[in-house]
Amino acid sequence: MKMRRTALTASAAALVLTLAACTDSGSSGAKDTEGGAPAISHIHGVGIGPSDGKLYVATHEGIHTPDAKGDPRLVGDREDDFMGFTITGDGRFLASGHPAPGRDAPANLGLIESRDSGVSWKDRSLVGEVDFHSLEYAHDTIYGYDSTNGVLRVSEDGTRWEKRSELTALDLAVSPDDPGTVLATTESGLTRSTDGGRTFGPGAKPALAFISWPVKDALYGIDPSGGLSRSADGGKSWKRAGTVPGGAPQALTALDARRLIAATQDGVYESEDGGATFDKRLDVTSGGGH
Template sequence: MKKHRAALAAALTAALALALTACGSDDASGPAGGSGAPTALSHIHGVGSSAGKLYVATHEGVYTPAADGSPALVGERKDDFMGFTVTPQGAFLASGHPAPGTGGPSNLGLIASADKGASWTTRSLGGEVDFHSLDTAPDGTVYGYDSTNGRLRVSRDGVAWQDRAELKALDIAVAPGTPGTVLATTEEGVVRSTDDGRTFAEPLSKQLVAYVSWGAPDALFGIDPSGVLLRSADAGATWSRVSVLPGGAPQALTALDARRVLAATQDGVYESADGGRTFTRRMAVTSGGDGH
């Protein structure tokens, strides 16, 4: 058990290191389109859904599945979308870096799309911040892990931001039913804040988790660094094993509700309709190692 935990800790530490170094690199990617063969996308950073349609944020733009399951680019921007989320109100929020050769500041700050990724506008912090993880509360409050400065930041309107705790995290999740409760995944374990991110307590348990997403107040999902899908009914204090994700190393996770779960791994993006017990591949890709 100690050796297994040490291996998982090493994997999570590597993922955290990659989160700080992978952004901004000029990895080559193959053409996106309907060839039927997996398309090369160097990293997947986030997954979401709007009106039943899958959206995948990557190092080379936002994609959705074509008719044959291969990635089709949404809009024209091929920026490095590091952070990505779909708000309860249906807006797309993202962060990251502009595509090579497009000019502009190296950090996008918070950008938003009101047309499902076809076009984007800068909301705030352009040139200042690269959010590696974004999540929203039911009231629309935006939470972002500012990787540039190593801290959590919170905004009620996506424009004015408040600084919160400093920490080294890979992913964050905001509780849907408990205002002010935020989780962050770290190399020591999942840490929890109950004061809107101002402070985080010691790790909740010995369980290491790479990515977390809340589908319902009693349905918190997590993926450990080896690809095991976990579920917690008590906000991360204890976890139960659900299944093993297909396709290799995990890269992103979004729980749409207590039953519908989206997960990205090295060979594609998968969807579950039964709480993570079984998955169907929605989009086929070939990609690099860990996400972020």
């Protein structure tokens, strides 16, 4: 029993460090590798474009996608620190974060949107007021964790927002079947809301850093050491699914019950067998935190 408590404490401590790293809003800009490709670090989100099937990676230094050689290439010309990031089913990119050094813009970008796969962006709302560290789009609704004010916000149109529960979280997931069920990863464990995020229950094991819930019976979670688990009952019970290589997870997106994209301190990995095996899609130069 003593060993189990120690292990849980270590995981919780790692999650606290990850949460603390989220407050670092500095951005040094992408640096070229010896081969001329930009070196990316500090990944905040990953996704697959529904129209082109490309991998998109939201980083401290802009949105990147692999080129023909598999090297990261900047999408568009904005090297902003993209924090919260998600791709909707109809292909819209939603993001938040901070402007690149030297760019004339408010320190917090609020909600921004791209309708051309990240080439150009338009301000939607809360510019200068909010930095969303997690964004989820489900049931035609945007769920965003406002890290600036420590509150969950919800919007149906991306313009008008309802403030819901106050909390300190790293990641969010919304039930694909029930808009009222919202999960959040916190330093006290996985917390659950059954009223759309207006209230959350106490934290519970396991201590997870990132979660993703694409279909009813496939909720995935990755712990601070890279251990991947799957729940078939909405987080009430979990089974170990595998281990994401690289350690120190930075992002997780499950596209369906078997296909996953995960970012760790040394790369972006993809699994097509529910996390049993992973292939590296992109190299990451530094595991410098979320």
